[in-house]
Amino acid sequence: MTAVPSRAIRFHQFGEPADVLREDRIEVPDPGAGLVRVRVAAAGLNPADAELCRGFAPGPLPRGIGCDVAGTVDAVGAGVDDVAVGDRVFGSSDVVRQPSAGAADVAILRSWHPVPDGLDSVQAAALPMVVLTARWTLDLMGLGPGTTLLVHGAGGMVGYAAVQIALRAGARVLATAGPTFAGDLARRGALVTPYGEGMADRVRALAGGDVDLVLDTPRPGAGTLPVLIALAGGDPARVVTISNHDEARALGARVNLDELRAGGGLPDDGVLREYAALAAAGEFRIPIAATYPLGAWREAVERSTGGHPGGKLVLLPQVDAPAV
Structure with missing residues (x-):
């Protein structure tokens, strides 16, 4: 395994999202023990992203946004035995301890579940936080x-x-x-x-x-x-x-x-797996207002913080991913 290049939407100081967020080029390292690294297919935005920019959770900077992620595993950390490279998963990035998060080409996940058959990446990325x-x-x-x-x-x-x-x-x-x-x-x-x-x-x-x-x-x-x-x-x-x-x-x-x-934080206890299965069966839904390529992140963030986005907003890094 080796570090891989990625675009990442990050902030280097606290403040209003429109003022402090920027697109960086970074190297995403191998995942640590108990973590996985994914190629991001979709990243859901939440009001919490703006609060992180404003200093809701003090900690080391720079830091990324986008807690909700769906993607394909490209590396697994020590002790991880429930997924393998190539598996489709969805879950949560660590927006406090990692230098980047889901609004990126590549992300490290701290928790994940398999994406069930019948559920696309956009719908999967809409689920975790809400x-x-x-x-x-x-x-x-x-x-x-x-x-x-x-x-x-x-x-x-x-x-x-x-x-x-x-x-x-x-x-x-x-x-x-x-x-x-x-x-x-x-x-x-x-x-x-x-x-x-x-x-x-x-x-x-x-x-x-x-x-x-x-x-x-x-x-x-x-x-x-x-x-x-x-x-x-x-x-x-x-x-x-x-x-x-x-x-x-x-x-x-x-x-x-x-x-x-x-x-001590939001427990999962199988809840996301349960609701992903319901969503795949058409029995649960989070409405999607719009999707954006990662390069249009500023428009997506402005809509997210504007008051009434009209549903979930999701970034799609693979739509405009640079050649590796």
Whole structure:
């Protein structure tokens, strides 16, 4: 094995993504023990990429973006015996400890699963962060059969995944969403209402009163947490946010990130393998808004950070990969 050349989208200082990200030419080393190296076929973007650029996880620089990866194994580290060179896998890059991540031609993965037959690389790369975040947060909330759950911001990808996961768990699911995904969420079994004035009254009408639990997913600044707490019977402990951290802490609502840090990170425990199989069978879906060649990363990042990407954005390094 030997280091291989790669383009990599990285930041060398903390700041706004548009200001600090740049395309580098690097050498990706052999994978260390317990790791694999892949030729990246697809890398999903997440809001977390922007937060990494802004300093969410202090650590050594430079650093890459793109936690969610699908690709073909080209090298395995010591102790890895569940995959071999040439296997198609999807999983998570180490965006904190590695000098580059999934937004590259080549990436080191810290966790992976085989891509099941019937699932393409784009769909596989859309799964890891949204599925693990949604599933872990719903488990944290104590969701169970018969629970009435409100997913506020179900048009975002974690919210969209959470609706599907909660319905499969036997919950009664209400969702707030804009017109892009309202119809799709309703067809999947959620009771859907728009955002905006009168939302609380519409939710209570659909639920027949207050709800048991609320998952809050819109980006910071929505200002709806007091309304959501009221919908949960006035109990802030029944509201969990994945995004409005400061406001939630001030109001006594729960912040999934705080409890995630206390628990040591997102556990997988076979969840991704399960949902990849469901996606391959057409029983679970993360909508793809657009794909971009890696060379168009700036356009993709600007859309991702612009507020309403309309689904998952995925980079495709192999589309414009340079000759090796």
